[in-house]
Amino acid sequence: xLNIILCGAPGSGKGTQSAFLAEKYGLQHLSTGDALRGxxxxxxxxxxxxxxxxxxGNLVPDDMMYGVIEHYIEQLPKDxxxxxxxxxxxxVAQAESLTELLKKYHMEAIMIDLMxxxxxxxxxxxxxxxxxxxxxxxxxxxxxxIAVYHDQTEPVAGYYLHQGxxxxxxxNRSVEEVSIQLEKVIDLATR
Ligand code: AP5
Numbered sequence: 001x002l003n004i005i006l007c008g009a010p011g012s013g014k015g016t017q018s019a020f021l022a023e024k025y026g027l028q029h030l031s032t033g034d035a036l037r038g039x040x041x042x043x044x045x046x047x048x049x050x051x052x053x054x055x056x057g058n059l060v061p062d063d064m065m066y067g068v069i070e071h072y073i074e075q076l077p078k079d080x081x082x083x084x085x086x087x088x089x090x091x092v093a094q095a096e097s098l099t100e101l102l103k104k105y106h107m108e109a110i111m112i113d114l115m116x117x118x119x120x121x122x123x124x125x126x127x128x129x130x131x132x133x134x135x136x137x138x139x140x141x142x143x144x145x146i147a148v149y150h151d152q153t154e155p156v157a158g159y160y161l162h163q164g165x166x167x168x169x170x171x172n173r174s175v176e177e178v179s180i181q182l183e184k185v186i187d188l189a190t191r
Pocket of ligand 1: 088
């Protein structure tokens, strides 16, 4: 089973590359951002709480996220080839709980970090903001999301580096070039 954690700042290409990898390797794709936006759309009480966090560019509290992930892993088809975690974990506490959860199901994962220069992140998200309709794709919130990433998500890299399953990719290149690099890293990691 191939389980991949795709990590990176807002706009680093996690969603774009996860879709490519899901297709290429036949993996289930969990985007926590999409899952949370789906909850917001449902109009539930939980969705209302989540909406405010997303619009402000803050992370949704860890305890709310654990349930989402556990439910997802429990529902995985028996013949699944593996999963891509797109945007999870984003805190060291989430990483620790994911390790425990995967252990419970006798699974492991590799972590791939997409590194992209800050001005490119902002340019990409502002460009997407022209059509995305996302409440968090505006300059002020983009800046805050990037600051939250540095503060809360960057330390996650150290957690996986310490575990020995950390890989890094230059995400500044074109979508196609990044995909090729990802294939090479996955090939290397699964040999
Ligand atoms: P989420 O939806 O995950 O947003 P994000 O992390 O800010 O990431 P984005 O979707 O903006 O960017 P991406 O890296 O996926 O890049 P993409 O491929 O889309 O999360 C939203 C919110 O939900 C969070 O802020 C938080 O509130 C909450 N949340 C989610 N997970 C959580 C968690 N685990 N814990 C707590 N809260 C959580 O690409 C962006 C744009 O760039 C696109 O237009 C794309 O076409 C373009 N692009 C991509 N790659 C390239 C390239 N190589 N060259 C040029 N353009 C490119």
